[in-house]
Amino acid sequence: MLDYITFVLAPQMLTGLALGIAVILVALGLTIIFGLLDVINMAHGEFYALGAFLALALGWIGVPFWLLLVLVPLLMLPLGYVVERALIQRVFHGGDRHVTTLLLTFGLGLVLEDVFKLIFGPNPYRPETPISGAVEFAGIFLPTYRVFLIVIGAAIIAAVALAVYRTRLGAMVRAAAFDRNMAASLGVPVTWVYAGAFAFGVALAGLAGVLLAPIYSVFPTMGRDFILLAFTVVIVGGMGSIAGAVVAGLFLTQVQAIASLYISPVWTDPIVFGIMVAMLMLRPQGLFGRIGHA
Amino acid sequence: MPDALTSAMRASHLLVALLVVAGLVFAALGAAAGDTFYLRLATEALIFAGLAISVDILLGYTGLLSLGQALYFGMGAYLSALVLMAVPSFWLALAVALVAGLVVGLIGGVIANRVRGVYFALITFGMAQVAAKVVYNTRALGASDGLIGVPILDIQLGVASVSSASPVGLFLIVLTIIVLLYALAAYVLDTPFGRLLIALRANERRVPFLGYNTVSLRLAAYVLAAVIATVSGALYPMLRGFVSPELLFFATSGNAVIMVVLGGVGTLVGALYGSVLLTVLKSVIGTWTEHHLIVIGLLFMGAVIFLPRGLMGFVRPALARRLAAKVGA
Numbered sequence: 177m178l179d180y181i182t183f184v185l186a187p188q189m190l191t192g193l194a195l196g197i198a199v200i201l202v203a204l205g206l207t208i209i210f211g212l213l214d215v216i217n218m219a220h221g222e223f224y225a226l227g228a229f230l231a232l233a234l235g236w237i238g239v240p241f242w243l244l245l246v247l248v249p250l251l252m253l254p255l256g257y258v259v260e261r262a263l264i265q266r267v268f269h270g271g272d273r274h275v276t277t278l279l280l281t282f283g284l285g286l287v288l289e290d291v292f293k294l295i296f297g298p299n300p301y302r303p304e305t306p307i308s309g310a311v312e313f314a315g316i317f318l319p320t321y322r323v324f325l326i327v328i329g330a331a332i333i334a335a336v337a338l339a340v341y342r343t344r345l346g347a348m349v350r351a352a353a354f355d356r357n358m359a360a361s362l363g364v365p366v367t368w369v370y371a372g373a374f375a376f377g378v379a380l381a382g383l384a385g386v387l388l389a390p391i392y393s394v395f396p397t398m399g400r401d402f403i404l405l406a407f408t409v410v411i412v413g414g415m416g417s418i419a420g421a422v423v424a425g426l427f428l429t430q431v432q433a434i435a436s437l438y439i440s441p442v443w444t445d446p447i448v449f450g451i452m453v454a455m456l457m458l459r460p461q462g463l464f465g466r467i468g469h470a
Numbered sequence: 471m472p473d474a475l476t477s478a479m480r481a482s483h484l485l486v487a488l489l490v491v492a493g494l495v496f497a498a499l500g501a502a503a504g505d506t507f508y509l510r511l512a513t514e515a516l517i518f519a520g521l522a523i524s525v526d527i528l529l530g531y532t533g534l535l536s537l538g539q540a541l542y543f544g545m546g547a548y549l550s551a552l553v554l555m556a557v558p559s560f561w562l563a564l565a566v567a568l569v570a571g572l573v574v575g576l577i578g579g580v581i582a583n584r585v586r587g588v589y590f591a592l593i594t595f596g597m598a599q600v601a602a603k604v605v606y607n608t609r610a611l612g613a614s615d616g617l618i619g620v621p622i623l624d625i626q627l628g629v630a631s632v633s634s635a636s637p638v639g640l641f642l643i644v645l646t647i648i649v650l651l652y653a654l655a656a657y658v659l660d661t662p663f664g665r666l667l668i669a670l671r672a673n674e675r676r677v678p679f680l681g682y683n684t685v686s687l688r689l690a691a692y693v694l695a696a697v698i699a700t701v702s703g704a705l706y707p708m709l710r711g712f713v714s715p716e717l718l719f720f721a722t723s724g725n726a727v728i729m730v731v732l733g734g735v736g737t738l739v740g741a742l743y744g745s746v747l748l749t750v751l752k753s754v755i756g757t758w759t760e761h762h763l764i765v766i767g768l769l770f771m772g773a774v775i776f777l778p779r780g781l782m783g784f785v786r787p788a789l790a791r792r793l794a795a796k797v798g799a
Contacts, residue, residue, distance in 0.1 A: 216588055266775050274588040275535045279731060280774045282724060286767030294761050400720075404599060411592060442607040449600040453581065456593040460585040 184437065186316045192433025193426070194322040194391075197329035200425035201384035202402065203409040204336055204418065205377030211416025212353045212373045215264060215277040219285035220406065221399025222292075223378045227252060227385025228394045229292055232301055241306035245328075248386045249379035256378030259284070260371040285399075292396035300395035325387055332383070337418055349373055353416070405429075408452040414462025423463060474790070475668065479660050481789035482739040485782070486652055489742055493645050501638040509637035513709050515749035516641075516648045520702025521722070522729040522741035523648075523655055524695040529727070530736030531659055532691040533671030535591045537723050538598030541578070542571060542696045544718030546703025548605065551617045551713045558623040560634075560708070564647075567704035568697060575696025579689045586674075595720065602718035616714030620707040634708045644705055648742070651698050656738055658694060667691050671736075728770050734782030743781055 202224050209217050217223075230248045231241075239247065263284065267276040307321045340346040351359040352369045360366045392398065409428055413420025428451065432444045455462065493512070500509040521543045528534040549570055550563040582593050605611050612618065622635045625643060632639035658664055666687055669677050677684050707713050716722065725748065733744025748766065755762040773780060 216591070263771070263775070270778070272533070274591070275529070276774055276778070278535065278588070278591060279727065280771055282727075283767045283771035283774060286724075286763045286770070290761045290763035290767065294764070407592065408596070411589075411596075415588075440607075442603075445603045446600050446607075449596050449603065453593060453596045453600060456589055456596065457581055457584050460589045 182315045185434075187318060188433050188437055189430060190316065190318050190326075191322065192429045194325050194329075195433070196426045196429030197326050197333070198384055198388050198391075199402070199405050199409055199429060200333055200422055201329055201387070202381050202406040203413070203421040203425055204333065205380035205384075206406055207410045207413070207416055207418060207421045208340075208380075209374055209377040210410065212349060213260075213264070213268075213277075213370055214273060215268075215281070215374075216274065217374075217377070218278055218282040219259075219288060220281075220377070220381055221403030222285045222288035223252065223256070223381040223399075224385045224388075224402060225292060225394075225396065225399040226255075226288065227382025228389040228398060229296060229385075230382065231386040231389050232296075232303055232394050235303055244386050245383065249383045252379045252382035253375045256375030257371050259378070260374035264374065265367075265371075289396050289399070296394075296396065298396060300393040300398075302393045303389050305390045321390060325391070329387065332380075333422060336380070337422075340418060405448065408448055410462075411452050412455045412462060414464040417462060417464035420462050420464035474794070475665070476660065477790040477794040478737075478786065479656060480793050481786045482656065482737055482782075484789060484793075485739045485786065486649065486742065489739075489746070490645065490649060493641075497638050497641050497645075500641070506637045509641050510709060511749060511753060512746075513637070513641045513644050514706075515745050516644045516742075517702055517705045517709065518726065518729065518749070519742045519745035520648050520651050520705070521699050521726045522733070522745050523652060523738060524699035524702070525723075525726045526730045526735065526738055526741045527655055527659070527691060527695040527698070529730060530738070530740075531664065531667045531671060532688060533674070534586075534688065534692070535727070536582075536594040536695070537591050537720065537727070538594035538596070539695070539699050539726055540718050540720070540722035541594075541598035541601050542575065542699035543703035543706075543722060543726075544598075544602070544605070544713075544715075545570060545574060546700035547706040547713040547717050548611060548617065549700075550704035551620045551707040554620050554623060554707060555617070558621050560623055560625040563704050563708075564701060567700045571697035571700030572693060575693040575700070576689075578696060579692035583685060583688045583692060595723075598718060598723060599720065602715060602720075605718055606715040612713075614715060616712055616716075617707075618712045620711045620713070622711075623708065625708075640709060644709070647705065648702070651701060652738065652742065655694070655698060659738070663687070663690070728766065730780075731770060732773050732780055734780030734786065735778070737780070737782040737786055739786070740780050740782040747781065 202220065206217060206220050209215055227248050230251060231244045234244055234247065235241070263280055264277055267280055270276055305321050307324055309320045310317050311320050311323055340349060348359070348364045349369055351362070352364055352366050356366055405428070409421055409425045412428060413422070413424030428448050431451070432448055435444045435447055496512060497509070521539060524542070525536060525539050528536045546567040549566050553559070553563040553566050578597060581597065582590060585593055606614055622633060624631045624633055632643060634640050659667065666677065666682055670684060670687055674684060703717065706717065729744035729748050730741050731744070732747055733742070734740030751766060752762050755765050777783060
């Protein structure tokens, strides 16, 4: 029994935890963008892939991994800002905002994915793991890089939550999410906050791309499968809820990790999506409320 | 004098008639030239136009964006392939698809219509994804390879019979069925029930005050769309001789949405033209680059931003005005 826990269950759960942290990073961007702008960003998976490709390309010209962790999100901030100002705002005030912004970002995702294919070709790249080796903890072996991913990912998630809930900037973001007009009349630069939040979400997706590239390899459609899981996390946790994304992210990846011990791993996806559909049916607002609303 | 919506629908009918004439000319030319490739491509465009019609019923008339219409399309294709491999009967395959579309559409509709707006888009997306993953992993359904070896069948048309291997024969049959599906959708949407759906799209909160049950209205629209998508899907294996899980994937649903947006949301005929346009674009761009998604994605984004009425936005309003004036005079 103890052997089972040490050699089967615990490593599986820790691997699941690493995936969970990564999914939460992507889901955070999605949920912030939805919570604030009311926009379903269908191109989010491609922004995640863009982060990975940027890391790959910059790695080729010799930029060290540690610098990439800062550089790639910084590079993606202006991109996200421009996308929000130049594309999303064009249809933002039109008739059905949900549908038009969803369609627009869906189109953007198609274009980005094909651009990756054009530049890098369809085959996967496997960047070298920046930290090799494995660590042992209470008899459990885990690759060092995954431990690093868990630690740094948890730190980033905590920092984002702190920024949103404990800083003045975060208060402005929450105010703008709660009541755009009221926030604007109190002097919150709402247009700037909107574009900034979108850029921030995009940068988080890019950061997740950098962190995950060494584990899941880099290819043009890498965003597609991953974004499904991220969407599921956002829906189960509650669209626009940061706490919800964290709880649902950890829960769903553990379900996946543990279920794949007992059933074929290919069947874990239907289980996770099934949870999402059930959640949408029974409690469409998700586990937690939106940013600025709770 | 007919009201604006009726004139608009008549304008759509005229545009469909135009497309049918063009299709017949095309079929005659293709048959004369002994062509196979272009006839089959056009047949495929028509089959996907059926899927696009079903997306437009939901998006354009009821205001519900479905990102999972491939669920019904793919289901129709798989069922039809299974039926044809057991009993090579065209009508049986269509009948099975029709019934399955009704039943599964009803179940799916009950689930999906519990939520609205953006959640509706996501739940339809999720349901299609569950189905796609299940099929993808089921050995009995061919898993990732799909079902190969759907036999060539003789389609019995009472007095005559047409082989599905004949490109022009199948093209004409598919054209007939898609036009019938269009006619069904157009007829239903032009009844008082259809007007209620349009009212639902315009202002969902007021419809209950007029004494109508929005839940059953939405459900009926959903089932209608599901049946049309399933029947269209059932035609697919007759054309290609196989079905693959890609038919259930998001790309298929997404393509149908692109067709509707390019053609013109809420026009019904836009779905047909959008499908033809997308198919032509793909094959034309495909001759000089494999990266057609960049062009299509940009066109699509351009349509969303600058042409919210799509291609039909150019012609249909003017046509509708002329029709109204003629009848009024």
